[in-house]
Amino acid sequence: MNKVSQHGEWTSRWSFILAATGSAVGLGNIWKFPYITGENGGGAFVLVYLICICLIGIPIMMAEIVLGRQGRQSPINTMRDLAKKAGAHRYWSLVGWLGVIAGFLILSYYSVIAGWAMAYVVRVASGMFDGATGDGVKNIFVQFISDPEKLLAWHSLFMILTMLVVARGIKGLERAVKFLMPSLFVLLLLLVGYSMSQGAFGQGVSFMFNLDFSKLSGESVLTAMGHAFFTISLGMGAIMVYGAYLPSNVSIASTTLVIVIADTLVALLAGLVIFPIVFANGLEPASGPGLIFQTLPIAFGHMGFGAFFGTLFFVLLVFAAWSSSISLIEPAVSWLVENKKISRMRACIWAGLATWFVGVGTVLSFNYMSDVTLFGRTFFDLLDFLTANIMLPLGGICIAIFAGWIISKQSSEEELGLPRGGYYEAWRFLVKYISPAAVIIVFMNVVGIL
Numbered sequence: 179m180n181k182v183s184q185h186g187e188w189t190s191r192w193s194f195i196l197a198a199t200g201s202a203v204g205l206g207n208i209w210k211f212p213y214i215t216g217e218n219g220g221g222a223f224v225l226v227y228l229i230c231i232c233l234i235g236i237p238i239m240m241a242e243i244v245l246g247r248q249g250r251q252s253p254i255n256t257m258r259d260l261a262k263k264a265g266a267h268r269y270w271s272l273v274g275w276l277g278v279i280a281g282f283l284i285l286s287y288y289s290v291i292a293g294w295a296m297a298y299v300v301r302v303a304s305g306m307f308d309g310a311t312g313d314g315v316k317n318i319f320v321q322f323i324s325d326p327e328k329l330l331a332w333h334s335l336f337m338i339l340t341m342l343v344v345a346r347g348i349k350g351l352e353r354a355v356k357f358l359m360p361s362l363f364v365l366l367l368l369l370v371g372y373s374m375s376q377g378a379f380g381q382g383v384s385f386m387f388n389l390d391f392s393k394l395s396g397e398s399v400l401t402a403m404g405h406a407f408f409t410i411s412l413g414m415g416a417i418m419v420y421g422a423y424l425p426s427n428v429s430i431a432s433t434t435l436v437i438v439i440a441d442t443l444v445a446l447l448a449g450l451v452i453f454p455i456v457f458a459n460g461l462e463p464a465s466g467p468g469l470i471f472q473t474l475p476i477a478f479g480h481m482g483f484g485a486f487f488g489t490l491f492f493v494l495l496v497f498a499a500w501s502s503s504i505s506l507i508e509p510a511v512s513w514l515v516e517n518k519k520i521s522r523m524r525a526c527i528w529a530g531l532a533t534w535f536v537g538v539g540t541v542l543s544f545n546y547m548s549d550v551t552l553f554g555r556t557f558f559d560l561l562d563f564l565t566a567n568i569m570l571p572l573g574g575i576c577i578a579i580f581a582g583w584i585i586s587k588q589s590s591e592e593e594l595g596l597p598r599g600g601y602y603e604a605w606r607f608l609v610k611y612i613s614p615a616a617v618i619i620v621f622m623n624v625v626g627i628l
C-alpha cells in the first residue's frame with residue numbers, strides 16, 4: 179500500500195533532489211562553514227567534518243528519508259504512527275517535537291543572517307566597495323550590525339519572503355531552485371578563479387587542508403559534527419518532511435549521495451574562495467560570523483565587473499538561504515495544518531510571527547545586547563550552539579536508533595531497495611551502531627566524561 183501525503187507529492191526524483199539540495203545548500207555552506215573553519219584552526223577541523231558527513235551524515239540522511247516516506251506526514255505524526263505500527267512507545271513522537279523546535283529556533287537566527295545578505299545586495303550594487311581595503315570593509319560591516327533597526331527591517335523582510343513561499347505549498351519552491359542552485363555553483367567557480375589570482379591561494383589551501391591536530395579541541399570536534407548535521411539539514415525533520423512527499427519508486431541511496439556531494443562541494447568551494455582572500459589581505463581567519471561579509475566585498479571591489487558579480491552573488495546567496503529557510507519551518511507548518519486543522523496560510527502567519535519574535539533576540543545580540551552573555555555566549559551564539567551542536571545530533575541519533583532498531587528490518591530494506599552486495603547490511607550497521615556511538619562519544623568527550 180502506498181500512502182500519499184495530504185500536502186502533495188514531488189513531481190519527479192529531480193524535484194526532490196532540487197528541493198532537498200535547496201534545503202541543504204544555504205548559509206551553512208557559504209557563511210557558516212568558512213567562519214567556523216577559521217575559528218577552529220582549519221585542516222583538522224575540515225577533516226573531522228568530512229568524516230562526520232560520511233559516517234554519520236549519509237546513513238542518517240537515508241534513515242530520515244526512509245522514515246519520512248513511510249510516514250507521509252509531518253515529522254511528529256510520522257514518528258508517532260511509525261512507533262505505533264512497530265509496537266514502540268508513543269514517546270518517539272518527541273523526536274518530531276525536538277525537530278520542530280530546532281527548526282523554529284534555527285530559522286529565528288538564520289533569517290537575521292539572510293537579512294545581512296540582502297542588505298549586502300544593495301551595498302555591493304551601489305558600488306560602495308569599489309577599491310575597498312580590509313579595514314574599510316570591516317568598518318562598513320561593524321557599522322551595519324550595530325544598527326538594530328536596519329537588521330530588524332531586513333530580518334522582517336526575509337521572514338515575510340519565507341512565509342509567502344511556505345504558504346503556497348511545496349509547488350512554489352520546485353521551480354525557483356532549479357535555476358538558482360546551478361547559477362550559484364557557477365558563480366562560486368568564478369570566484370575561485372579570482373582567489374587563485376590573488377597570490378595567497380596556496381596559503382588558503384594549506385589552511386584548509388593541512389592537518390594540525392593540536393588546534394583541535396573537544397569542542398571543535400563537536401562543532402564539526404554539529405555542522406555536518408546543520409549543513410545537510412539533518413536531525414530535525416526537514417529531510418523527513420521532504421521525504422514524505424517523495425514518490426515511492428525513487429532510490430533513496432543515490433538521491434542522498436547527490437544531495438550530500440553537491441552540499442559538500444559548495445562548502446569546500448566557498449572555503450577556497452574565502453581563505454585566499456583572508457590571507458592576501460592580512461585578515462583574521464577567526465573573525466567570526468562576519469567573515470564572508472568582510473572578505474568577499476574586497477574581491478568584488480577589485481575584480482573586473484565586481485559590482486555586477488557581487489550583486490549576483492549576494493542575490494544567489496539570498497535565494498540559497500530562502501530555499502533552506504522554507505524547510506526549517508515546514509515541519510512546524512505541516513504539523514499545525516494536520517493537528518490544529520487550520521489553513522496553511524494561518525499556520526504560516528502564526529509560525530512566522532513566533533519565529534520573527536525570537537529573531538529579535540539575535541538582532542539585539544549583535545548590538546545592544548552584545549555584552550549580555552550566558553555561559554560566555556551571546557543570545558545568537560547560544561542559540562546556534564544549542565541547535566546545531568546539541569539538538570540536531572540528538573535528533574539524529576534518535577532517528578538512527580529508530581530506523582535501525584525499532585522499525586522492522588523488512589520495512590527499511592524494502593524502502594531502501596538497495597542492490598545486493600552488502601549495501602543494505604552496511605547501512606544498517608552504520609545506523610544501528612556506528613552513527614549513534616560516534617555522536618555519543620563526541621558528546622561525552624565534550625562534557626569531560628571521556
Ligand code: PHE
Nearest residue numbers: 202204205206207408409411
Ligand atoms: N542546511 C542549511 C544550510 O546549510 C540549514 C538548515 C539546517 C536547513 C537544518 C534545514 C534544516 O544553510
